[in-house]
Amino acid sequence: xxxxxxxxAINEIHCLMARRVRALDxxxxxxxxxxxxxxxxxxxxQWNPGGGRxxxxxxxxxxxxxxxxxxxVHSPMIEILSPTEARGFWTLEDYLYWKQGDEDHWFxxxxxxxxTYGVRDGQWLFTSRRLSxxxxxxxxxxRREGEGNGS
Amino acid sequence: xxxxxxxxAINEIHCLMARRVRALDxxxxxxxxxxxxxxxxxxxxQWNPGGGRxxxxxxxxxxxxxxxxxxxVHSPMIEILSPTEARGFWTLEDYLYWKQGDEDHWFxxxxxxxxTYGVRDGQWLFTSRRLSxxxxxxxxxxRREGEGNGS
Amino acid sequence: xxxxxxxxAINEIHCLMARRVRALDxxxxxxxxxxxxxxxxxxxxQWNPGGGRxxxxxxxxxxxxxxxxxxxVHSPMIEILSPTEARGFWTLEDYLYWKQGDEDHWFxxxxxxxxTYGVRDGQWLFTSRRLSxxxxxxxxxxRREGEGNGS
Numbered sequence: 001x002x003x004x005x006x007x008x009a010i011n012e013i014h015c016l017m018a019r020r021v022r023a024l025d026x027x028x029x030x031x032x033x034x035x036x037x038x039x040x041x042x043x044x045x046q047w048n049p050g051g052g053r054x055x056x057x058x059x060x061x062x063x064x065x066x067x068x069x070x071x072x073v074h075s076p077m078i079e080i081l082s083p084t085e086a087r088g089f090w091t092l093e094d095y096l097y098w099k100q101g102d103e104d105h106w107f108x109x110x111x112x113x114x115x116t117y118g119v120r121d122g123q124w125l126f127t128s129r130r131l132s133x134x135x136x137x138x139x140x141x142x143r144r145e146g147e148g149n150g151s
Numbered sequence: 152x153x154x155x156x157x158x159x160a161i162n163e164i165h166c167l168m169a170r171r172v173r174a175l176d177x178x179x180x181x182x183x184x185x186x187x188x189x190x191x192x193x194x195x196x197q198w199n200p201g202g203g204r205x206x207x208x209x210x211x212x213x214x215x216x217x218x219x220x221x222x223x224v225h226s227p228m229i230e231i232l233s234p235t236e237a238r239g240f241w242t243l244e245d246y247l248y249w250k251q252g253d254e255d256h257w258f259x260x261x262x263x264x265x266x267t268y269g270v271r272d273g274q275w276l277f278t279s280r281r282l283s284x285x286x287x288x289x290x291x292x293x294r295r296e297g298e299g300n301g302s
Numbered sequence: 303x304x305x306x307x308x309x310x311a312i313n314e315i316h317c318l319m320a321r322r323v324r325a326l327d328x329x330x331x332x333x334x335x336x337x338x339x340x341x342x343x344x345x346x347x348q349w350n351p352g353g354g355r356x357x358x359x360x361x362x363x364x365x366x367x368x369x370x371x372x373x374x375v376h377s378p379m380i381e382i383l384s385p386t387e388a389r390g391f392w393t394l395e396d397y398l399y400w401k402q403g404d405e406d407h408w409f410x411x412x413x414x415x416x417x418t419y420g421v422r423d424g425q426w427l428f429t430s431r432r433l434s435x436x437x438x439x440x441x442x443x444x445r446r447e448g449e450g451n452g453s
Contacts, residue, residue, distance in 0.1 A: 003310050008154050010313060011161060018228035018240060022263065025285060070261045070285050072242050073226045075375045077320035089320060091374050095261065097286070110372045110397065112324065134327060134372050135399070159305050162312060169379035169391060173414065176436060221412045221436050223393050224377045246412065248437070 006080045012124045013078050013086060013117050020126070021071045027064065033057050037118055037125045069096040073113070084119040092131065096144065105142045110135040157231045163275045164229050164237060164268050171277070172222045178215065184208050188269055188276040220247045224264070235270040243282065247295065256293045261286040308382045314426045315380050315388060315419055322428070323373045329366065335359050339420055339427040371398040375415070386421040394433065398446065407444045412437040 001009075016035055023031035033053060040053045071094045078088040089112060096107040111133040118127040138144060152160075167186055174182035184204060191204045222245045229239040240263060247258040262284040269278040289295060303311075318337055325333035335355060342355045373396045380390040391414060398409040413435040420429040440446060 004155055004158075004306055007158055007306075007309055007313060011158060014226070015228040018226040018242075021226060021242070022228075022240060068286070070242075072223075072244060072261075072374075075316070075320040075323060077317040077324075089324060091320075091323070091372075093374060095286070110374075135370070135397070155306055155309075158309055162309060165377070166379040169377040169393075172377060172393070173379075173391060219437070221393075223374075223395060223412075246437070 001080065001083055005083070009080050009086065009124065010078045013088060014076055016117070016124055016126070017073055017076065017088075017090065017115075021073055025070055029057065029061060032060075035126055037120050037127045040126050041128045043128070043130045067096050067098045069094060086117040086124070088115045088117065089113065090115070098144075100141070100143060103141070105139040105144070107139075107142065107144050108137045109133050152231065152234055156234070160231050160237065160275065161229045164239060165227055167268070167275055167277070168224055168227065168239075168241065168266075172224055176221055180208065180212060183211075186277055188271050188278045191277050192279045194279070194281045218247050218249045220245060237268040237275070239266045239268065240264065241266070249295075251292070251294060254292070256290040256295070258290075258293065258295050259288045260284050303382060303385055307385070311382050311388065311426065312380045315390060316378055318419070318426055318428070319375055319378065319390075319392065319417075323375055327372055331359065331363060334362075337428055339422050339429045342428050343430045345430070345432045369398050369400045371396060388419040388426070390417045390419065391415065392417070400446075402443070402445060405443070407441040407446070409441075409444065409446050410439045411435050 020032060020035040023029075023035065036053045036056070038053050040056060041051070042056045071092060074091045074093075076088055076090050078086055080086045092109070092111045092113055094107075094109045094111075098105055111131055114130045114132070115126060116128045117124050119125075171183060171186040174180075174186065187204045187207070189204050191207060192202070193207045222243065225242045225244075227239055227241050229237060231237045243260070243262045243264055245258075245260045245262075249256055262282055265281045265283070266277060267279045268275050270276075322334060322337040325331075325337065338355045338358070340355050342358060343353070344358045373394060376393045376395075378390055378392050380388055382388045394411070394413045394415055396409075396411045396413075400407055413433055416432045416434070417428060418430045419426050421427075
């Protein structure tokens with residue numbers, strides 16, 4: 001690949017991540033799903049839906065039902081491995097808010113993503129994502145001690 | 152436009168936003184104003200100065216007088232529409248601090264920007280900006296319940 | 303330099319910063335050191351190790367011993383000055399956590415970096431970094447009133 005081709009790919013992957021987090025926080029699941037290859041695998045600290053995009057989407061929709069949340073991603077480092085393969089690192093700060101009965105609860109996480117990306121039908125998509133938290137805080141009595149969005 | 156021309160434009164727009172937020176948080180109003188086209192329109196959730204850059208600057212200077220603040224912007228997704236037109240999406244976290252009499256007050260916002268950009272005299276500038284908050288928190292008794300910087 | 307050469311350099315500097323903050327928060331001092339030129343100089347608000355990378359590393363390792371921390375960097379504005387010289391601006395949010403005896407303490411900072419970069423043996427490295435805080439908060443009784451990571 002030429003330098004120019006690599007830079008075009010890096011920009012597309014930056015935009016892919018931005019599209020993903022916007023769709024995630026809007027619960028726009030159709031757009032979110034379309035950011036991922038069919039064989040995508042997500043692995044969170046306490047949550048691994050295993051085989052493929054459909055399992056990830058089912059787990060995510062269930063996990064995020066009734067939750068309001070915000071995901072901020074920073075300082076990407078994308079490496080283009082071939083015309084159809086890349087990997088990337090981002091830092092993440094996420095905030096989750098929900099009710100348990102009448103009680104307000106929250107989770108606040110500081111972590112990073114280790115991703116891989118692949119080209120499918122001419123478009124860069126997520127092929128895997130591993131979220132590792134550096135720090136987690138939560139409201140007393142939270143039922144979500146160890147996890148953020150799980151993907 | 153070639154891929155290279157688009158990437159050059161995207162980088163210029165990234166730097167435009169960085170220059171804007173640095174000038175904003177420094178109250179460097181001359182630099183801030185120069186980031187915007189004369190016909191720029193900002194629309195915030197409860198604040199819309201309407202016609203043009205001058206109205207925006209007047210409202211902003213009044214709104215931010217006596218306030219210390221910090222704006223962090225993340226994960227841009229810039230789309231070049233033509234050699235002189237583009238649009239962009241960014242996430243935003245902002246923090247405001249001020250006094251009401253002797254009391255310390257604060258606002259903390261989580262949101263995103265939907266911008267448009269245009270070329271004027273060979274330079275990319277903001278032509279519009281819409282700020283939408285996903286979440287807002289403020290100190291009890293704050294006189295700024297619903298707004299951050301307003302632009 | 304051509305536009306393409308400048309864009310390649312900007313991407314390398316973006317990745318350099320991402321590598322630095324990942325290594326910093328992991329206390330991976332070997333990788334961290336390798337991000338800096340031998341004559342690198344860091345200047346923090348209350349902390350300036352003076353001459354060169356070795357002094358910076360000695361001060362940093364001592365300063366960060368026993369501290370858990372997170373550094374998020376945003377919205378770079380990189381200017382390529384020559385084929386071997388560049389400067390950059392980033393915003394920073396940092397969080398530090400440590401024990402004083404049995405007590406949990408913390409520092410939370412909002413600032414920005416003014417960096418310079420140079421090419422050494424074909425690779426972009428940090429040659430200087432100045433951290434300026436816009437706001438600092440800390441736990442009551444903290445022994446780290448005025449400083450974050452110091453570099």
